Amino acid sequence: MNCQDFREKMFLYPEVDEEFFTHLRNCDECRREFEEFLEIEKKLKEKVNEEDEIVREWDRVYIKVLNTLRYEKIKRQVYIFILLLLEVFIFSLVFIIGYRLVRFFIQNPSLFVLTLKSLFQIFSQFNFYLFVILLLVFIYQTTKLHGKYK
Ligand SMILES: [Zn+2]
Structure with missing residues (x-):
């Protein structure tokens, strides 16, 4: 080989x-x-x-x-x-x-009218409650911010 x-x-x-x-x-x-x-x-x-x-x-x-x-x-x-x-x-x-x-x-058909009236009352007052809640939130936030920068 x-x-x-x-x-x-x-x-x-x-x-x-x-x-x-x-x-x-x-x-x-x-x-x-x-x-x-x-x-x-x-x-x-x-x-x-x-x-x-x-x-x-x-x-x-x-x-x-x-x-x-x-x-x-x-x-x-x-x-x-x-x-x-x-x-x-x-x-x-x-x-x-x-x-x-x-x-x-x-x-109870008469209760139906009464309920509708009550609901309408609650809804018309709802705006007022919303306003109060927003006001409280605003006051809370403002005092908190105030305390922060004191
Ligand atoms: Zn060889």
Whole structure:
């Protein structure tokens, strides 16, 4: 086996025959070449392993993100369900109260007029109460500011 043959067979390593090792033992130059080849191969393997590690890491992150998204989706569905229940509950409550009020006023028509009058009174006084509350808030804020800059 000559050096040319050896270098061609080198790339088939470790599937080589006895002749290959015989040349390796006897030729210094080819031995150096072969050692370099092994070194490069080792580095390539390490690089492939590193990339595998990156792929695995990415898989982990991906699964985590996916799980988070699933969790958020379930959470949203639960929220929507609770909101729907709440809506049904409030609607039923309004319906029941409305029905009872209508039935009550049908049985007592004179009370209906009286209630309307009272409501009108309350609403006309509402502006006054609003004014008083705003005035109190204004006084509170002013005294607080005053105390702050004293
Ligand atoms: Zn050689």
